[in-house]
Amino acid sequence: MNESVHHPHLQRQGILLVIQPRTAVIMLRAASRVNVAAVGSIYVPANRTGHLIHGLAVFRSRQSRVANHHLPPRIHESGPRATVRPLLLALRWRDHRCFFLKRPYDRTSGAASTKHPSLSQFRLQRCPFYLVRLLRFPRTRDSIQPLMAKLSSFVSRLSRSFLLLLFALFLPSVWQSAAQAVNSAPAAVLAPRLPAPSGNYGIGRAGFDWTDAKRHDRLDPEHPRELMVYLWYPTTPPHAEAKGVYLPGAKQMNANPEIQSRMRDEFGANWPLIVSGDIYSHAVEHAPLADAEAQWPLVIFSHGNGSTSFAYTWLIEDLVSHGYVVAAIQHTGTAIAVQFPDGRLVPHRELPMPANTSPAERMQKQIESISAGISEGADDVRFVLDHVTELSKTGDQQFPLKGKIDSSRVAAMGHSAGAEFSARACQLDKRLKACVDLDGAMVPFAALPIYPDHPSMNQPLLFLEAYHPESQMGGSHTQHEDFLKVKQKQLQECFPGSYDVIIKTPGIAHPSFSDIPVIFNGEDGYPAPELVSHNILLIEKFVRAFLDKNLKNAHNSHAFDSSTPEAEITPYGAAVPQ
Structure with missing residues (x-):
């Protein structure tokens, strides 16, 4: 089922709420010379075998959001002079979760685009927007050094945890496969043996x-x-x-x-x-x-x-x-x-x-x-x-x-x-x-x-x-x-x-x-x-x-x-x- 949320309060605050399927590939488009006023609806084909969000509409005014309530499987831009820069990221969630993005983008501080509305510490699901902000607002990179340090520490811990998880998950099966290979190898190459003669000569x-x-x-x-x-x-x-x-x-x-x-x-x-x-x-x-x-x-x-x-x-x-x-x-x-x-x-x-x-x-x-x-x-x-x-x-x-x-x-x-x-x-x-x-x-x-x-x-x-x-x-x-x-x-x-x-x-x-x-x-x-x-x-x-x-x-x-x-x-x- 395709879902995009248009809660009036959220739209007035410039907040996009998307109910994500278990697996989704999100194509984000950051406007280059367009002053983004609002983000409209998203077309989400909810296919359990592989979920793909085909497009994210970018509009110049709030009034255009109704006309683009249901989008086709291709991306639409609003305005003849609108240009976009794509960024493709793959995110995976175990359950359906909500993702929030607050506007407007502040080219001076960029604070609204680098912080979660309710949590100030680093969150994995915000990685796409951290990257967008660093690419779009180079003048504010120095202001997020603490965040980058947290990011580095988090990635390090995550890498170790991920490796340990892989080790714990795959070691038993690898060990079992190796044992089976060792046990079966002789049988695979062992040629039939004729009975040994039973006499004394x-x-x-x-x-x-x-x-x-x-x-x-x-x-x-x-x-x-x-x-x-x-x-x-x-x-x-x-x-x-x-x-x-x-x-x-x-x-x-x-x-x-x-x-x-x-x-x-x-x-x-x-x-x-x-x-x-x-x-x-x-x-x-x-x-x-x-x-x-x-x-x-x-x-x-x-x-x-x-x-x-x-x-x-x-x-x-x-x-x-x-x-x-x-x-x-x-x-x-x-x-x-x-x-x-x-x-x-x-x-x-x-x-x-x-x-x-x-x-x-x-x-x-x-x-x-x-x-x-x-x-x-x-x-x-x-x-x-x-x-x-x-x-x-x-x-x-x-x-x-x-x-x-x-x-x-x-x-x-x-x-x-x-x-x-x-x-x-x-x-x-x-x-x-x-x-x-x-x-x-x-x-x-x-x-x-x-x-x-x-x-x-x-x-x-x-x-x-x-x-x-x-x-x-x-x-x-x-x-x-x-x-x-x-x-x-x-x-x-x-x-x-x-x-x-x-x-x-x-x-x-x-x-x-x-x-x-x-x-x-x-x-x-x-x-x-x-x-x-x-x-x-x-x-x-x-x-x-x-x-x-x-x-x-x-x-x-x-x-x-x-x-x-x-x-x-x-x-x-x-x-x-x-």
Whole structure:
């Protein structure tokens, strides 16, 4: 609401009374060559979001005040020769208050313009008029020295009080913000940590570039099949936690736009932490092999489609720390990317689908491609077994495992598509004494690979899977029922000593057998770290118990005795073959 007061007594005395809003910006205009007789009405838009007095009318006579009772949002001057000098000041009041200005201005003494009508001491709200008086009446400056001294003292006290007030108001919030910044800073830069290996041995690692001259690459027929194989092996326990490279060649892969994009899809926002080394393994490159055992059992590991063996570091390291050698294959073309010693980078590849292919033809070609891929992966496993066995017997002294591999104690293990590589290799090769299939079921078709030769498993199988509700499994309800029948038949035909274990803990899923939930660290829909850690312990328990039983002849584990709310266990067969 706009307000200006025209009390007759106040107007006769030349007094202006303005009811100020909480916040106002007042534009004062002091007449230069005009003898101010009276001050008229003021236009005050009372806007709570920002109050602005647009104008102050200056008149030459009292009679003009009525005609200018309501002013527009611009300043009016009375008289053609009127000139003004502006002074803009911002004043703030907590409440509506009255401000008084007495006239006439006395050019000789200026007393009326420098004193409050009822109070003679300094007042903050009169600062604009003190300044106006000093600018307009320079001859009277000496007469207000006491007032200036009071002003100086007041400003000094006000400054100190203002600073103390600011200190009192903002110190708690500043302190709290600083404390929060200190507490949150480590969390903001702390990279996910892989679980420390639980065994007594340290971790050594060495990479090898091996070529199978007897085979051509399925996706690159002009070249023989070439693989990078990393041997992880037990070493003397380190004095402190080792920090090794998580993914060899990560910097080179990051420099390739295509591969970098794939890596970001696989590892999420923490891919740069892998490149920088903030996410690390516990492996020491080319460390000396521990001499606690004359020979060590071997596990050949295969990763999933579009993944990498390094994405299973916690699983591999835990086995190694308990006295296993793990030969982790980088399946060229199946892996997300493979770096060879000469600097070549081979990304994930797939056979192109011909154009104008019908849905039925597309499905048939996909099945054929999957079958061919499983066969190639199984041949990779068998080739690595051949090569490690040969190097262990006849290799030079630079091979760290010369004479240290017990070829009678070898298992194949894989996850997802790699589980099918391992299972197919075990169907074909009796040298493999145990098979670990990690969530490798091919829903809605079969649990294990099906080929025209109708092979069965030649060794005990651990079919370790995450519980998947039917709504999250491929195919229709009828297809799902048919799949369960095929799965049951295949497992019943497995070698005695086999187990189907379904983990049913919160957060368990297909990626739970890899590092991915650890690296995502509870982000992007992955389980909380405590759930991930619990599931890792369960997976490690079942894998180690099964391998210890079949490769180390250890029978002291009770992991498979009976089902629990966390794991449904179904045994197949009653005895392990001697």
